[in-house]
Amino acid sequence: MICVIFNLRIEQGRYGYMKKIAVLTSGGDSPGMNAAVRAVVRKAIYHNIEVYGVYQGYLGLITDDIHKLELGSVGDTIQRGGTFLYSARCPEFKDQAVREKGIKNLLKRGIEGLVVIGGDGSYRGAQRISEECTDIQTIGIPGTIDNDINGTDFTIGFDTALNTIIDSVDRIRDTASSHARTFIIEVMGRDCGDLALWSGLAVGAETIIIPEVEVDIKDIAEKIQHGIDRGKKHSIIIVAEGCMSGEACAAELTKYINVDARVSVLGHIQRGGSPTGEDRVLASRLGGYAVELLMQGETAKGVGIKDNRLRATDFDEIFNTANSKPINQRMLELTKELSI
């Protein structure tokens, strides 16, 4: 009985019973996006809601590349990297007339809810839709390797990218050690230093350079030199792309010390691969939660996980830069203490 009442309450959306929703993946892809789409599709169908996949992100919304998804459409996808819905960056969607086209394509199918899996830019598109058409509820799921979205401790794909970096740097360390070289490894993350900080700690890097902290190359050079003087055979420097490029870092460093430095830019390898267990579980939990929120009539919110609890945060709050995710200072301090 309790269960029946609960189901009735949860399935009753703002506009009565929600019957159709759509899902898209947008911006830079991330491992675990497929698992999130799968969770949205399966959870919705479980609750008798039809699901449509919008292909190529917002571009597909404009071009009407929208197709019904069935239970089988998401079979055998949980372990796959990338996104079977494809993704695209779509600057045209900033234009209101273009957005109107996309909104019409949803409305003509009777779609009342849209789940957007992506980063900050993708959330902004969703927010605009919910502002301009109150008949469409929108929920964002954080899908990016950058871990740069407010309202969640972790974004989908971060853990997999982190493990890819660790694996790559472990390999680089072998050759760095054989040749007694300093290696500068540039990692992604846009303006966020999390990938650099976490990977730096995990691989035992001598130095981590992130955008959140002012960089003093002379200081870094002295530290490397000090290590060499103490008999250290090689050094690993992890530099976040949002701070400077690996090449720029090498050029600066060699102004102060004479090292045989090599630069390795890991690039898009960080975005691929089968999602880790962490990312699959996170994606499944957030995908399911997004559908729950739509059924409850919620809109203009991003889902996330904080202290291992599911959370929904208004887009407005997510975009408020005053709430920007701070870098973990204790972790940063620890990396310094451990890399002496």
Ligand code: F6P
């Ligand atoms: O946002 C994810 C990300 O991989 C960033 O880390 C990186 O700066 C950017 O996308 C690269 O974008 P693109 O794939 O369009 O070159």
